[in-house]
Amino acid sequence: MREITQTESTSTIKKKEAQNTWIRTEILFLFASFGLPYLMGLFFFLTSRYTLLDIFSQEKVIRYALLGVVFFFVFTFFSWYLYYRKADVFLHRSTKWILTTTFYFSFLLSPILANVLSPFIVPLVFCGLLVSLLVDEKLAYVVNAVVPSLFFVCYYVLNRDADPFSLVSSGLVQLLSGCFMLVSTKHRYTRLSFLLKCLVVGMVVSFPVAMVSSFLHNDMLMSDAVVSGIFSSLSVLIGLAFFMVLTPLFEVVFGLYSNFRLEELCTADAPLMERLAKEAPGTYNHSIAMATLAQDCARAIGENASLAKAGACYHDVGKLYNPICFSENQTTYNPHDNYIPEVSVALITRHTKEGADLIRKQLLPEALAQIAEEHHGDQTVSYFLNKSIRMTDEKMNSDLFRYKGPRPSTKISGIIMIVDTVEAATRAQGINKDPVLFRAFIHKLIADKMNSGQFSDCPLTFKDFSLIEETLLKSIPAIYHQRIKYNK
Numbered sequence: 001m002r003e004i005t006q007t008e009s010t011s012t013i014k015k016k017e018a019q020n021t022w023i024r025t026e027i028l029f030l031f032a033s034f035g036l037p038y039l040m041g042l043f044f045f046l047t048s049r050y051t052l053l054d055i056f057s058q059e060k061v062i063r064y065a066l067l068g069v070v071f072f073f074v075f076t077f078f079s080w081y082l083y084y085r086k087a088d089v090f091l092h093r094s095t096k097w098i099l100t101t102t103f104y105f106s107f108l109l110s111p112i113l114a115n116v117l118s119p120f121i122v123p124l125v126f127c128g129l130l131v132s133l134l135v136d137e138k139l140a141y142v143v144n145a146v147v148p149s150l151f152f153v154c155y156y157v158l159n160r161d162a163d164p165f166s167l168v169s170s171g172l173v174q175l176l177s178g179c180f181m182l183v184s185t186k187h188r189y190t191r192l193s194f195l196l197k198c199l200v201v202g203m204v205v206s207f208p209v210a211m212v213s214s215f216l217h218n219d220m221l222m223s224d225a226v227v228s229g230i231f232s233s234l235s236v237l238i239g240l241a242f243f244m245v246l247t248p249l250f251e252v253v254f255g256l257y258s259n260f261r262l263e264e265l266c267t268a269d270a271p272l273m274e275r276l277a278k279e280a281p282g283t284y285n286h287s288i289a290m291a292t293l294a295q296d297c298a299r300a301i302g303e304n305a306s307l308a309k310a311g312a313c314y315h316d317v318g319k320l321y322n323p324i325c326f327s328e329n330q331t332t333y334n335p336h337d338n339y340i341p342e343v344s345v346a347l348i349t350r351h352t353k354e355g356a357d358l359i360r361k362q363l364l365p366e367a368l369a370q371i372a373e374e375h376h377g378d379q380t381v382s383y384f385l386n387k388s389i390r391m392t393d394e395k396m397n398s399d400l401f402r403y404k405g406p407r408p409s410t411k412i413s414g415i416i417m418i419v420d421t422v423e424a425a426t427r428a429q430g431i432n433k434d435p436v437l438f439r440a441f442i443h444k445l446i447a448d449k450m451n452s453g454q455f456s457d458c459p460l461t462f463k464d465f466s467l468i469e470e471t472l473l474k475s476i477p478a479i480y481h482q483r484i485k486y487n488k
Contacts, residue, residue, distance in 0.1 A: 018091060022083060025096045029075035032100045034068035036107055037154060044111040044158045055158070063157050070153075074146055075099065078139065086136050087459070088410045092366075094254035098134055101250070102127050102143075105242075107151060114155055119162065119170040120231035123239035124148050125178040125202065130243060132182055133258040134250060140182055148174035166228075173232045177206045191260050195240060202236030257365035259306040265364065266291065266313045272362060273313060275320055282328030283319045286423065287312055293419045293475050294412075300471045301464045303411050311371035311416050314364070318355025318372060322347055341388035342400065345381050349403045352376055367412070374413040375420055377454040378405035407457045414458040418468060421445050426476055435473075442472055 041055045041064065048055070078099055082090035089095055110122040128144030148171040156162055184201045185194055208229070247258055264270070268277065276284040290312040298308035323329040325336070325347045336344045355372035385401040408414040422445055432438040446465060449455065460468075 018083065018087065021091055022079065025079050025090075026076065028096055028100060029079065030072060032104070033071035033075055034065065036071055036104060037064035037067040037157075039104075040107055040111055040154055041158060043108050044115060047112050047115045048159070060157065067154055067157065070150065071103075074150065078142075081139055081142075082136065085138075089136055092256070094256055095135060098250060098254055098256060099131070102130050103147070105246070106147060107154065110151055111155055111158060114162075115159065118228065118231045119152070119155065119166050120173065120228045121235045121238070122151065122170065122174070123235050123242055124151060124174045125181060125236055125239040126243035126246070128178045128182055129185075129198070129239075130246060130250070132185075133247060133260070134254075134256045137182075141179065144178035144182060145175055148172075148178075169228070170232070173206050174235070177202045177232075177236055180205045191244070194260070195244060198240055198243075199236065202240070203233050206232040206236050255366055257307075257367065259304070262306040262310040262365070265310050265368075272317050272320075272358070272364075276317060280316075280319050280323035280326070280329050282330075283316050283323065283326060286328050286427070287314075287316055289427075289479055290315070290416075290419050290423050292479060293423060293472060294415050296475045297415045297419060297468045297471045298412060300467045301411065301415075301460075303415070307367060308412050308415055310365075311368055311375075311412055312419065314355070314359060314368045315372050315375045315416050315420065316351065316355060317358050318351035318353070320358065321351070321354050326351075336384075341384040341391070345384045345401050348381060348384070349376070352403060367410075370410070371413050371416050374406055374408045374410075375416045376403040377407040377417060377449075378402050379449075379452065379454060407454055409457045411458065411460050411464065414455055414460045415468065417449060417454060418446055419472070421449065422472055422476070431477055439469075439473055442469055442476075 038056075041060070044050075045052060045055050054060075079090070079096075082095065106124055106127050110124060113121050113123070124147050125144070127147045128140045131143045132140035152167040152171045156164065156167055180201050181198045184197055206229070247260075251257060251261055266273070268274065273284070276287065291309045294308040294312040295305045299305040319326050319329070324333070325344075327334075339347070352373050352375065356369040359369040359372055360366070379402065380398050381401050381403070385396060385398060388396050388401070408417050422442055425441075425445055429441075432441060446469060450465070
């Protein structure tokens with residue numbers, strides 16, 4: 001009954017939280033949508049030959065309002081997609097701000113460049129790249145398609161002297177360049193290799209597409225087509241420059257993270273990783289082994305492998321406060337021999353909360369703090385519960401020997417819980433050479449978590465559990481393979 005009530009309560013809280021987030025997001029998007037076309041007109045006025053009366057005539061003001069409706073529809077579609085497909089991303093307080101800021105930055109800067117130089121030089125490709133790294137990869141393709149189309153419609157409303165053919169050609173260049181850049185950088189790279197690959201792909205696609213589309217124009221000379229190609233290549237270069245500058249800035253300001261930053265946090269010289277290696281070497285080795293397994297499992301079910309890897313590296317940093325209290329850091333002395341079970345449980349279970357607090361104190365991504373706090377859920381610490389029962393011969397209240405929760409609320413947190421259990425159990429008992437028995441061993445560990453309700457708030461599906469189990473069956477023997485014994 002306690003578990004059912006807790007599950008219903010948590011589900012109700014999350015539903016209300018999602019509804020409130022939706023309302024706040026829609027209010028922000030409403031004001032942002034109708035304000036953007038008018039601000040575009042104001043920015044365009046700074047570099048145009050038109051007067052304010054021309055730009056804000058009654059006819060154009062009505063068209064700006066219609067554009068505002070289109071913007072609001074686009075933003076609402078983004079909200080709908082994230083709400084139903086990426087609930088954890090949608091609930092992040094900064095997601096709506098990153099989308100709004102990206103649109104405003106690109107739509108306010110681009111009219112100036114288009115008017116002063118050429119429509120082919122507008123740097124819109126960085127929008128899709130930013131959304132891909134900081135929000136969602138699939139949504140990035142939609143953003144990459146919508147932004148050029150919508151911008152050039154807005155620009156034609158602002159500047160009726162613009163050549164429609166040039167606008168369509170430029171939009172096609174931005175769309176194709178952005179798509180090829182997103183596809184070519186789908187796998188994880190360092191910042192430098194990511195930048196170089198985007199630059200090469202963007203240049204190779206943008207220059208010929210701009211030249212060919214411009215040359216097909218009846219009134220366009222070959223020299224003008226070459227100039228259009230050069231401007232398109234420059235647009236890719238400028239877009240990448242904005243991307244490389246804005247990405248770390250947005251990470252800090254909005255508390256978001258890119259896969260680049262997550263990979264950097266997993267290096268041995270990251271401050272908390274360095275402390276963990278020196279002060280709690282057993283925990284460090286356990287976390288590093290988990291990182292490989294979690295990464296493989298996340299990749300198998302289509303989740304962010306870099307986040308799973310970083311979550312595994314940092315899930316136990318709370319043990320830095322009392323490393324000797326955890327068996328992997330002990331040699332001969334075990335302090336729990338001198339404590340009553342209740343004290344031992346208090347020392348053990350508080351590492352989840354302390355780890356989350358330490359991560360937040362270091363200003364690391366909130367997702368890592370969430371994983372640290374959730375990776376044990378509200379499981380019972382059976383060892384000390386049984387020890388207490390043996391000492392007192394009385395029926396004990398198991399709630400006193402539980403972690404404080406919360407239970408895993410994301411697929412990544414669920415993966416970390418599973419991998420943490422399986423890795424620790426495998427390290428303690430070894431790998432059973434019989435594949436059938438080893439499969440049964442892993443399956444039971446996962447099933448026990450499921451039966452205790454630890455995944456009641458987690459969106460992992462039965463298919464996900466099956467893929468995770470298969471991945472662990474393949475990955476664990478590769479990590480803990482047996483070496484031959486050398487002769488003396």
